[in-house]
Amino acid sequence: MPSDMSDNLFSKTNRDIARTYWIIVGVVIGSLTALNIIDRILVRSRFKAAANNSPHPTRVKNKIGQIWATATAVLREAALPSVRSFTNKNTLLAMFTPLPLGRSVVVFIYMAMVAIMLSINVYTSGYWYYEKIAYRAAWVSVTQIPFVLLISGRLSLFTLLTNIPGERINWLHRWVGRVILVSVLVHMALFWRGWDLSDFLQTELEIMPMVRYGFGGFGVLGWIMFTSIAPVRWYTYELFYLNHLASVGALLWCLYMHVPKSAIYNVWLGIAFVAFDRFLRAALFLYSNIHSSSTSTTKSSYSLHFGHTAEIDILDRKENLTRVVIKDVKMKWRAGQHIYLSIPSLRPFESHPFSISNTYEALPLPGKEYKELGNATATHNGSRDLHLLISSRAGFSKQLHRKCGPADNAPVVLKAFIEGPYGSPPAWNTFETVVLIATSTGVTFTLPILEEIASNPACVRRIHFHWTVRHVSDLKLLTKRLARLGNKARGKGVDVFINIAVTCGTMKTAKDGKFVVGSDDGDSFGAAGSVASKGSEYLLLKTVEKDGTVDEITPVNGEPVASCCAATSPSQAAQAHTRTISTSSSNSSASDEEGAPCCCAAGTGNSCCETVCTCGFSSDDIEFSCGRPLISKMILPPIELAEGETVVACCANRRLMDDVRNYVGRVCDERAVHKGSGAQGVLCWTEGFY
């Protein structure tokens, strides 16, 4: 039971401080809610302008709009700078990378606010000196408990009001938790000191059960902090998650037994926030997973199903990529959102977040023929599928991959449950220019954005799509779909530039003056092979021809190259290139038509740069390059061309995302975005899979 003890002791000022804390929190949440509403109004007005064929639907039109745009630009620039992550891996070192500037400022302000709350109007001397400060610290600590729980859920009240999803605010959740630990430490240490001075410590522990619960609560809080630090969290996420839930329950119980009646509302408020989130999630889970089906046309044959059929197959064995197709999904989603997937027959109590790699589209009438992007024409059966592209790691994803077996057989069918969609990405088609940057499986985030824009460009006039992959073999899987989407968007008047950079393959110059993509492993392109245009500014490596022979491989731009071919000796390169020329010229009559039989021919041996393919798409569809593309080359040209607002979306490893954030911030500052120079705003949106 909550204690009656010390209910009124020194509590007037403390209650006022607690009230002030919640007024500040309320004002901040209210402001974020207002921003959310304004953002929705802006989105609508842009759609309206686009529907009215306005030449620049994303441009500011009046003075208030200009003030708003300038304030937004200043805040974005201030928030973007980040220290480059010390490592890309989930190791101890990653934990020490500081937060980006904007987040650091928020944490600093929060800490300063709590420090002021701890010290304002507090006694500096007198008999009750230690007790008074200890009580203040107790109030400050317990007052923060509901807030830390409010910002913890996937469907919290905070998320619903502000449209800031849980995974984008969890850094604050962690920092508020740390601040609570410090204020609890102050509370405990000062009581300890006061009792110690009056020789009362032992008696307190013996006669006051609430004190024992207090120590218990502190122990649980310390345990939560320790088990939440990044390396422990990464080591085994499921254990972290279960432990976190159980520990929060234990903490709330200890608090319930420890705090006086006058402060118990904080415990109930915390429980209410958690219950709100859990209730909505349970409802969403049921809604997402219960669906009906019928085998005949009579209504009576409808039956309810719990869970979905998931078809799982291997997309790329070498890259350990698995594709999961969830059948009969009724929820709506937007490009850039993710779901939580659980497959109990593989791992009963686990659910993992994965980006949805296809777009939500209105269903055609059942029985009608339809052509899905990247897929063959099929007769529609009235169901909508949701696609996931999963790269194999150590646990669930690896087991999923293994389940498919060694041979490329028919997809494995399992029962799956989904929860979502989660995430609040911007409305991509309300920007004038869209720059999409992905490495490896990050394409699962950017590809549906391209797909969504290709279906309904609205305000979009230009898309630059960059995808960096390690191996040529990665390309054949999604290149075809990418090219189709590019053409679909072009057909709707969007200027589309697609670049695929291969970091472990190379480009070579064939006699016909075209660059061709070489593979590093003897693996040849599928029907989606490629030819890139000569002279591309994106090439980091190119072969130099003298009198028809190859002399050397030279890095263009003097940039370091990641290509394995950089290590190839000139003589090897010459040999490889000679093979390239003969192979490509012998195939020079190959059709560029999509779906034409591939004209690839593997070179002898298994070394880098030996396999060459010149068939596939024309250079207008997709440009291929070798080595890592420069960030400036990816971002600056479209921003300079933009006549309206730009969004730069990046799904990659930590370091690339930091680089992109820093670069966008710097460019906006240099170009004096929305500060009288005429340069238009840029939103930088990064998404990490860790």
Ligand SMILES: Cc1cc2nc3c(=O)[nH]c(=O)nc-3n(C[C@H](O)[C@H](O)[C@H](O)COP(=O)(O)OP(=O)(O)OC[C@H]3O[C@@H](n4cnc5c(N)ncnc54)[C@H](O)[C@@H]3O)c2cc1C
């Ligand atoms: C918003 C979001 C979208 C994602 N989209 C994709 C995608 O489209 N394709 C893809 O291949 N990967 C995606 N990921 C990463 C994917 O969720 C993890 O790779 C997967 O959960 C790893 O599980 P595992 O047991 O196989 O690996 P493990 O080796 O056990 O874990 C690898 C890492 O994944 C993290 N992780 C594990 N389980 C979870 C969980 N339940 N919730 C959050 N993080 C977890 C851990 O921090 C750990 O560091 C996404 C992650 C997030 C946060």
